[in-house]
Amino acid sequence: MELVKTIAELRGAVDDHRRAGRSIGLVPTMGFLHRGHLSLVVASASANDITVTTIFVNPLQFAPDEDLDAYPRDPEGDAEKAAAAGSDYLFLPEPAEMYPEESLTTVTVAALSAGYEGESRPTHFAGVSTVVAKLFNIVGPCRAYFGEKDYQQLMIVRRMARDLDFRVEVIGCPTCREADGLALSSRNKYLRDPERSAAPVLHRALEAGAHAIRGGEADPAKVRNLMAQMVREEPLARLDYVDVVDSRTLEPVAVCDESNRLIGAAYFGRARLIDNMAVRR
Ligand code: AMP
Numbered sequence: 001m002e003l004v005k006t007i008a009e010l011r012g013a014v015d016d017h018r019r020a021g022r023s024i025g026l027v028p029t030m031g032f033l034h035r036g037h038l039s040l041v042v043a044s045a046s047a048n049d050i051t052v053t054t055i056f057v058n059p060l061q062f063a064p065d066e067d068l069d070a071y072p073r074d075p076e077g078d079a080e081k082a083a084a085a086g087s088d089y090l091f092l093p094e095p096a097e098m099y100p101e102e103s104l105t106t107v108t109v110a111a112l113s114a115g116y117e118g119e120s121r122p123t124h125f126a127g128v129s130t131v132v133a134k135l136f137n138i139v140g141p142c143r144a145y146f147g148e149k150d151y152q153q154l155m156i157v158r159r160m161a162r163d164l165d166f167r168v169e170v171i172g173c174p175t176c177r178e179a180d181g182l183a184l185s186s187r188n189k190y191l192r193d194p195e196r197s198a199a200p201v202l203h204r205a206l207e208a209g210a211h212a213i214r215g216g217e218a219d220p221a222k223v224r225n226l227m228a229q230m231v232r233e234e235p236l237a238r239l240d241y242v243d244v245v246d247s248r249t250l251e252p253v254a255v256c257d258e259s260n261r262l263i264g265a266a267y268f269g270r271a272r273l274i275d276n277m278a279v280r281r
Contacts, residue, residue: 001079001082001083001087001088001089001090002088002089002090003079003089003090003092004089004090004091004092005091005092005093005094005097006093006097007093007097007098007138010052010089010091010138010139011138011139011140013089014050014052014089014139014140014142015140017049017050018140018141022048022049022050023047023048023049023050023142023143024048024049024050024051024052024139024140024141024142024143025043025044025045025047025048025050025051025052025142025143025144025145026044026051026052026054026135026136026139026142026143026144026145026168027040027041027044027051027052027053027054027087027144027145028054028056028131028132028135028144028146029053029054029055030055030056030057030058030071030186031055031056031057031073031074031075031078031186032071032072032073032074032078032186032189033055033074033077033078033081033082034176034184034185034186035176035184036147036149036175036176036183036184036185037147038081038082038085039147039173039174039176040145040146040147040173041053041082041085041086041087041145042085042086043145043171043173044086044087044143044145045085045086045087046086047143048142048143050088050089051086051087051088051089052087052088052089052090052091052139052142053082053087053089053090053091054090054091054092054093054135055075055078055090055091055092056091056092056093056098056131057071057073058098058127058128058131059095059099059127060099060103060106060123060126060127060130060131061123061124061125061126061127061128061131062124062127063121063122063123063124066121067187067190067270070190071186072186072187072189075092078090098131098134103130105130106126106127106129106130107126107129107130107133107160107164108125108126108129109125109129109156109159109160109163111249112125112152112155112156112159112249112250113125113126113129113152113156115250115251115252116152116241116243116245116250116263116265117152117153117265117274118152119241120240120241120265120272125152125153125156128153128156128157129156129157129160132144132157132160133160133164133166136161136166136168137166140167141167141168142167142168142169143168143169143171144157144161144168144169144170144171145171145173146170146171146172146173147172147173147174147175147176148172148173148174148175148276149175149176149183149184149185149274149275149276150274151261151263151276152250152263154170154172155248155250157170158170158172175275175276175277177203178200180200181200181203181204181207182196182199182200182202182203183203183273183274183275185273187271187272187273188271188273190269190270190271191268191269191271192269194236195236195268195269195271196268198234198235198236198237198268199237199268199271199273201230201231201233201234201237201266202231202237202264202265202266202273202275203275203277204230205226205227205228205230205231205242205264206227206242206262206263206264206275206276206277207277208226208227208230209223209224209226209227209242209244209262209279210262210277210278210279210281212226213244213256213257213258213260213279214258214279214280214281217256218255218256218257219255219256220243220244220252220253220254220255220256223244223256223262224242224243224244227242227262227264228242231264231266236268236269237266237267237268238266238267238268239264239266240264240265240266240267240272241263241264241265242262242263242264242265243262243263243264244256244260244261244262244279245260245261245262245263246259246260246261247259247260247261247278250263256279257279258279258280259279259280260278260279261276261277261278261279262276262277262278262279263275263276264276
């Protein structure tokens, strides 16, 4: 695997491969790679000739009071893991390479960015859409792999690619979990032991909501209350939101059905964790 630090170098390498007729897969991440990230690398490597993994802790998507400086990093470990999973290039730009001057241009995907994570983190998705647009322009036509773990982000990126005619096929990959249901996340590192034991309650609450809808519960308020109650019963959890949404528009539903998506966020100590799942098994 080749380590690349500059946009020009990455562009040159990828353009050469494309000219030689090779397909390109792109896996954007913020690093501190775990099995969830690596499942995206494996998916890309199995469907494309060349896989580019990117690691960039994007300052634009962190609010001033968030964990930009504390965000866990392990570039050497990441390089080993990405190579073993089948990545051909690891793009590790410095912030000054990505933002040589203040970016006056931002990409905003309206409506989809407004609720839930967008409400709790008002500047977050503009930061995400903007850096992903830059990566799409740097890498060029490709398949890009994103986790369903960040479901709202996946919907936003997919819509951005469509709205702005990027020659990028956005592919969603299933969430990798620990044995007790906790979704893998770099932020799980912030959990102290008792919080780690408490954290799967978010997944269990979503499961209970899905089970209720599959059993015929059609009232979203009832499903929401059921899920919220479960999270609130865990003393180490502080609920942010849980809801039943349309799986494409992310609007809250008036009547539940099996096509819906359940989403939630909660704090466990200083870790803010998110999760989601389809109602239909
Ligand atoms: P991040 O480094 O958190 O920005 O994540 C980079 C990519 O990995 C995003 O597309 C995430 O949705 C995806 N990802 C993160 N955690 C998981 C997981 N547990 N399972 C599958 N994909 C994940």
